[in-house]
Amino acid sequence: MPSSNKNIFNIDEIRKDFPILDQEINGAPLIYFDNAASTQKPKAVIDAIKSYYENDHSNVHRGVHSLSIRATDLYEASRKKVADYINANSTDEIIFTKGTTDSINLVASSLTKSIQPSDEIVITTMEHHSNIVPWQELCRRTGASLKVAPIDDNGELIIDELERLLCKDTKILALTHTSNTLGTINPIKEIITMAHHLNIKVLIDGAQAIGHQNIDVQDLDCDFYAFSGHKLYGPTGIGVLYGKEDLLNELEPYQFGGEMILKVTFDETTYNSLPYKFEAGTPNIAAAIGLGKAIEYIESINLNACVKQENVVTEYSLKKLKDLSNIKLIGNSENRSSIISFTIENIHPHDIGTILNQRGIAMRTGHHCTMPLMDFYEIPGTIRASFSFYNTESEVDEMVAALQTACEMLG
Amino acid sequence: MPSSNKNIFNIDEIRKDFPILDQEINGAPLIYFDNAASTQKPKAVIDAIKSYYENDHSNVHRGVHSLSIRATDLYEASRKKVADYINANSTDEIIFTKGTTDSINLVASSLTKSIQPSDEIVITTMEHHSNIVPWQELCRRTGASLKVAPIDDNGELIIDELERLLCKDTKILALTHTSNTLGTINPIKEIITMAHHLNIKVLIDGAQAIGHQNIDVQDLDCDFYAFSGHKLYGPTGIGVLYGKEDLLNELEPYQFGGEMILKVTFDETTYNSLPYKFEAGTPNIAAAIGLGKAIEYIESINLNACVKQENVVTEYSLKKLKDLSNIKLIGNSENRSSIISFTIENIHPHDIGTILNQRGIAMRTGHHCTMPLMDFYEIPGTIRASFSFYNTESEVDEMVAALQTACEMLG
Amino acid sequence: MNMELQNLYQKTMIQHGNNPLNFGKPQEYEHTEEGFNALCGDKVNIYFRRMENKLINFSFVSVGCIVCKASGSLMTEELNNKHLENVATSIDNAMIGIHNGNLKNDFFSNDLMTLNQIKKFPSRLKCALLPWETAMRLINNMKNNAR
Amino acid sequence: MNMELQNLYQKTMIQHGNNPLNFGKPQEYEHTEEGFNALCGDKVNIYFRRMENKLINFSFVSVGCIVCKASGSLMTEELNNKHLENVATSIDNAMIGIHNGNLKNDFFSNDLMTLNQIKKFPSRLKCALLPWETAMRLINNMKNNAR
Numbered sequence A, B: 001m002p003s004s005n006k007n008i009f010n011i012d013e014i015r016k017d018f019p020i021l022d023q024e025i026n027g028a029p030l031i032y033f034d035n036a037a038s039t040q041k042p043k044a045v046i047d048a049i050k051s052y053y054e055n056d057h058s059n060v061h062r063g064v065h066s067l068s069i070r071a072t073d074l075y076e077a078s079r080k081k082v083a084d085y086i087n088a089n090s091t092d093e094i095i096f097t098k099g100t101t102d103s104i105n106l107v108a109s110s111l112t113k114s115i116q117p118s119d120e121i122v123i124t125t126m127e128h129h130s131n132i133v134p135w136q137e138l139c140r141r142t143g144a145s146l147k148v149a150p151i152d153d154n155g156e157l158i159i160d161e162l163e164r165l166l167c168k169d170t171k172i173l174a175l176t177h178t179s180n181t182l183g184t185i186n187p188i189k190e191i192i193t194m195a196h197h198l199n200i201k202v203l204i205d206g207a208q209a210i211g212h213q214n215i216d217v218q219d220l221d222c223d224f225y226a227f228s229g230h231k232l233y234g235p236t237g238i239g240v241l242y243g244k245e246d247l248l249n250e251l252e253p254y255q256f257g258g259e260m261i262l263k264v265t266f267d268e269t270t271y272n273s274l275p276y277k278f279e280a281g282t283p284n285i286a287a288a289i290g291l292g293k294a295i296e297y298i299e300s301i302n303l304n305a306c307v308k309q310e311n312v313v314t315e316y317s318l319k320k321l322k323d324l325s326n327i328k329l330i331g332n333s334e335n336r337s338s339i340i341s342f343t344i345e346n347i348h349p350h351d352i353g354t355i356l357n358q359r360g361i362a363m364r365t366g367h368h369c370t371m372p373l374m375d376f377y378e379i380p381g382t383i384r385a386s387f388s389f390y391n392t393e394s395e396v397d398e399m400v401a402a403l404q405t406a407c408e409m410l411g
Numbered sequence C, D: 001m002n003m004e005l006q007n008l009y010q011k012t013m014i015q016h017g018n019n020p021l022n023f024g025k026p027q028e029y030e031h032t033e034e035g036f037n038a039l040c041g042d043k044v045n046i047y048f049r050r051m052e053n054k055l056i057n058f059s060f061v062s063v064g065c066i067v068c069k070a071s072g073s074l075m076t077e078e079l080n081n082k083h084l085e086n087v088a089t090s091i092d093n094a095m096i097g098i099h100n101g102n103l104k105n106d107f108f109s110n111d112l113m114t115l116n117q118i119k120k121f122p123s124r125l126k127c128a129l130l131p132w133e134t135a136m137r138l139i140n141n142m143k144n145n146a147r
């Protein structure tokens, strides 16, 4: 049973909702600090997928038989849950994709015909490859230019510089809500307002923000918002593109095939209405249902309580890490998420990763798919701890101890 | 436990491997005859997904920690299973996609730059929308022409006409292995040889062939072979594009982001090697693992035995249906799969579907995403029974009885 | 034979479905619109003329199922000769009534009550609604063009 | 402290990793090649010159981890001054040996035996292999260009 209707945030109970956490790695209890790469799944999500396959599976949308109706209803109910969770105006604005990468590619690809060689696209230094390369390719296809808004040494966007970059030729500003390497939370609401004054459309890469703060797309007034289910305690292979209805209507379709068409002859094809226009082929029904369940789960334990727990662990961890003499934090943004990157003098992140793992601690080391950001800091990579609400301060103590060992061993 | 190592094909035992089959719909036992739309999942597959999330989940490829290594190993082991199952030359030739539609879109989109206005692309009248619209769009983008190879009234390709269509300007022949509406199995090996004499590349839509016959891509010598996991007793949201290594190497990448790059700067991006070049973003790890398990399951019960059972039920069903006076079979190919389409005089397929469902029988009615084929036969749609190895002759008897009731009721 | 099914395919439905009234493309018409249900392939074409404030010669063609055809037959009967200002409201009410299975015969004809059965077959709702949706679109188009 | 870990990061590895031999871009070189590990960001550059049938001034630069640097250090020691015809075989054997954890000291230097520990850390295999793979590519390129 999921721990629903908890009045107080009982972390021991909540950890029991995540079967994977209860295991040993190399003889030590697993400490999972790699949540920015992917979060773990509560039992409720795993059971929903199992139950779907055991009871309700069929292809959606085109059947008159009961299984097909059930599968369709479950699938569309998940769309509704996503729409409500991010406060979209309608379910037509929720496109199910494979993940954040797929969502961003959809927009960048579908914009091709509306971009001129004189147009500009603005991104930032702290973007994930998934929010860089699709725009590079769009520029390559169209002759448009890619501009990069710089950051300062703390890993914060330099808003003045960004403002200077935005101009009447800018068609799209694509930026991350929260940096997956630095933990920086960008002031996107202000930035969106700024961009809209110049009629610039804004795509937000929400991969690291979703599940770690409240998202209200209408309040943000963003034009597109992209995220992955697997980083929101949901299954792999499912993601979301939110888009304002009129913008989605204007966009060219992305993939072509069943579901997304209304009528096909060999001479001509008529596309279906939203959201189906962008969902070619059999969708990932089971994962969409799992994602809906993940949202239900988070709401049952209360997102605000989750964020609070993450903040406690993050603060504690920052304090402890700052005590270690040879550690350098990469990213010191004021407004930050539960992601901490650092380097250790003279020691390569990769070696640290191995030693941490030997003590059961799962952390990511490397460039975190943000190579241009590594170039900015002139480092080969970082060691990254990224927390979820199921992490604890005593787990942080274990990490700090392991880091000390590593320094002794490799120094 | 999956019923592995069965020496004889015991259908009662096998049905127990599929939990969903054991239920009632509208008071009658479920009869699932909608396998061409999507197959059901054996317990082994459902359990593999559950076990993955409960024990091994993490993001793949970029981690030094144990969960990440386990997830990567499981994911790549599935790729190996797929490669072996269709006898690919190497795992580099196996691209994991979202499904058949995604696979075909990948090829059609990535070919854009290599197609000239004078080029021609050939498809057939019996293609699924997923193997029509991506090529229409490729032609629209490039100015190339789309040619359609005709079929005869029996629903067989007219090979002479196809041969006449193929010429030195033909760049791609895209055709289905098995028609999802007619059940026709095309003689693709001969067709591929014919096309290769003219240097034409051949993409096979294997959505309906996979799992219903042995596929050996090296023996077929096809250039691309596309299929979906969910039609092969695997999860939703996963599919495969097989491509010959040198062709995949020549193709432009499709989606852009993490995983598919080797190196990113703001000026330039270097793509990763196969198969990663085509797998941007976090892949559908759980579903890939589920697909590997599905293949294991089929091998454990023996594909040849499965096909035999499907043929028995298909033959029986054809015989019974031919006895009904007002039924017209759509598709009378000599070499056919376990898919039967028909119409009933003066009764719309949709009404039949409702009546069948009221007796627990899940069948699909409509155009089956083959509208141009419906135009060819001048019908609005068909009623389709599509069998799997877990179907029986007594289920066919139920269907026939329900059809008789329907005719009485609506006639 | 299952009761609910018999309720769906009762006499009125079968009659109107197999021999729909006002069926066929009229030789003269002023307004027409095509409706299409991508999911099952149902198609309807709606026709009418306007005479002063009334809509006349309301007719339709359909390659749809019995439910769709019966619905078109009953709809054209219902709407023909109606005042333009009342038509949109009638359609609205009928669509809501079909959805909820609570069409009332103080407002609509007795025959139309047969569509109250559709609610129990949610996959068929689209079939029953298609003629009404198409008629509504046609009326909106007509109004917009008149402006 | 865990035994396997100590075996991996034993004295030889730490020494060669933190103070690699033959490290640095030489002022003069004839052949060079860059190797890159996309998954962790490790990078190596390999350099050498050919003098008659020998490869000399074998050196490397790396921003990799200890394992990668130690492997580069040990490799350059091993391959420097080798006959061209033997180099490819040595690399091949070393790579297989690292993979399987069975490098033998009748063929390789004693220090190189430290790389036998990598097998127990499969995620680090790529780090250890990167210098060797890059050297192999460089040698193949050289041979191809010579044709």
Ligand SMILES: Cc1ncc(COP(=O)(O)O)c(C=O)c1O
Binding pocket: A258, A280, A281, A282, A283, B036, B037, B099, B100, B101, B102, B128, B130, B131, B176, B178, B179, B180, B205, B207, B208, B228, B369
């Ligand atoms: C012949 C054929 N091609 C392509 C597809 C599309 O497969 P998917 O919807 O899994 O992408 C299907 C299934 O509907 C099919 O039957």
Ligand SMILES: Cc1ncc(COP(=O)(O)O)c(C=O)c1O
Binding pocket: A036, A037, A099, A100, A101, A102, A128, A130, A131, A176, A178, A179, A180, A205, A207, A208, A228, A369, B258, B280, B281, B282, B283
């Ligand atoms: C900021 C950011 N953007 C995009 C992505 C890509 O997400 P996915 O791999 O799920 O497509 C990630 C995750 O790796 C991320 O952290």
